[in-house]
Amino acid sequence: MKASLAAGLAGLLFAVGLGLGGMTDPAKVVGFLDVAGAWDPSLAFVMAGALGSHALLRRLILRRRRPVLAPAFPTAGTTRVDARLVAGAALFGVGWGLAGYCPGPALVVLPVGGATVLLFVVGMVVGMGAFRWWESRLTARTQAQPG
Numbered sequence: 017m018k019a020s021l022a023a024g025l026a027g028l029l030f031a032v033g034l035g036l037g038g039m040t041d042p043a044k045v046v047g048f049l050d051v052a053g054a055w056d057p058s059l060a061f062v063m064a065g066a067l068g069s070h071a072l073l074r075r076l077i078l079r080r081r082r083p084v085l086a087p088a089f090p091t092a093g094t095t096r097v098d099a100r101l102v103a104g105a106a107l108f109g110v111g112w113g114l115a116g117y118c119p120g121p122a123l124v125v126l127p128v129g130g131a132t133v134l135l136f137v138v139g140m141v142v143g144m145g146a147f148r149w150w151e152s153r154l155t156a157r158t159q160a161q162p163g
Contacts (some may be wrong), residue, residue, distance in 0.1 A: 111140075
């Protein structure tokens with residue numbers, strides 16, 4: 017129960033931060049990404065603040081023996097840069113640049129964002145489902161082939 021409450025409060029804090037930082041305004045995001053045109057650098061300050069607070073708090077948090085609401089700190093996953101990672105990052109970036117939304121801000125403004133954000137979220141969910149379906153097919157095909 018405590019972990020669920022903490023996760024909910026963290027999500028609420030994240031949503032408020034996205035809104036206050038301007039990440040829920042597609043025009044601001046597109047303005048930030050338009051480095052060859054009318055560039056709006058204000059989101060760089062939002063990112064710098066996020067990175068700075070993360071760097072500081074991460075050092076303090078990792079001095080603890082264990083997290084407050086978990087038995088241990090998560091271990092780092094793979095750090096290998098491969099085609100799958102690059103393709104996913106490129107797809108994310110293209111979607112962000114075209115729509116002006118990434119998943120977090122889109123979910124924050126979904127209740128008031130109108131048809132555009134609804135279409136984005138539906139497309140995002142369909143895309144995630146298609147990816148899971150494709151991955152399950154690839155896994156099944158790999159497992160079915162004799163080694």
